[in-house]
Amino acid sequence: MWMHNGGIGGWNAGVKRRLVLDVGERWFGGVQGSTDSEWAFALFLDSLEKMGYDPDDEVLQEKGFGHSVLRKAILKTIERVNGYIRALPEDVRRGNEGDTRSLLNFAVADGHSVVCTRYVSSKTDEAASLFFSSGTSWREQGGSATPAGAKDYRMERRDKGADIVLVASEPLTFERGSANTENWVTVPTNSTLTIHNQTVLIHPIVDEFYSPSPSLKRSAKFAATKGQSTTNAVKAAGQMGLSRENSVEGLRAEMGRLGGV
Numbered sequence: 001m002w003m004h005n006g007g008i009g010g011w012n013a014g015v016k017r018r019l020v021l022d023v024g025e026r027w028f029g030g031v032q033g034s035t036d037s038e039w040a041f042a043l044f045l046d047s048l049e050k051m052g053y054d055p056d057d058e059v060l061q062e063k064g065f066g067h068s069v070l071r072k073a074i075l076k077t078i079e080r081v082n083g084y085i086r087a088l089p090e091d092v093r094r095g096n097e098g099d100t101r102s103l104l105n106f107a108v109a110d111g112h113s114v115v116c117t118r119y120v121s122s123k124t125d126e127a128a129s130l131f132f133s134s135g136t137s138w139r140e141q142g143g144s145a146t147p148a149g150a151k152d153y154r155m156e157r158r159d160k161g162a163d164i165v166l167v168a169s170e171p172l173t174f175e176r177g178s179a180n181t182e183n184w185v186t187v188p189t190n191s192t193l194t195i196h197n198q199t200v201l202i203h204p205i206v207d208e209f210y211s212p213s214p215s216l217k218r219s220a221k222f223a224a225t226k227g228q229s230t231t232n233a234v235k236a237a238g239q240m241g242l243s244r245e246n247s248v249e250g251l252r253a254e255m256g257r258l259g260g261v
Helices: 015-022 036-050 058-063 067-086 090-095 179-183 221-225 235-240 248-257
Strands: 002-007 103-109 113-118 131-135 137-141 152-156 164-168 191-196 199-204
Touching: 002 036, 015 036, 015 067, 036 067, 036 103, 067 103, 067 113, 067 191, 113 164, 131 152, 137 164, 164 191
Parallel strands: none
Antiparallel strands: 002 103, 103 113, 113 191, 131 164, 137 152, 191 199
């Protein structure tokens, strides 16, 4: 399963043509439409195959490709997209300055692992928002604070396990700033989120757009013009000062300190 939230920069300025020509015939014929998201999936499958893993292998489909393989393939997909943009003539890139930046919030699942990205091909802009919440149950909450007829939910943790991991562009709660939002953790810009068994890992995407500084202030303007939110809706998550490489245990410990457990 594949998901893409955002857009590939310079898509109609020459990037689509370069991507289509670079994808193997096997995956070229499988694309039914013309959206950048469909072609990004074809590029991912092509990258997976070039790494030596056949996406149609029945054994791998049954047992899974492995979260590290999926993560490497999705990073290769981003790298190739950036390469097509760099290959555009300089006058084209200058003339389409805003359009050559990509918002690449990808997600891929093979039935055993999930790998997500929160990415923007810019050193100064913020990526589209991405959050996750983990626990043992996702329960409906009562009370009169929710809109009429609506239902509100909350992640609960009965033990140290993480039977459920939810990933969303925005926290799935009605009340911003309430205790419910403390269940949600912000995925840092230009990072991958890996979910496998009861483990959640965050890794930085280290490339030309990576910044090791946690205090770097990025602009939300670009994503907003593309209809994407970058707002850190979870104040608690912003206060955590999370490193980009944490297990779910480390995240839970920090959330417990903030009263989120």
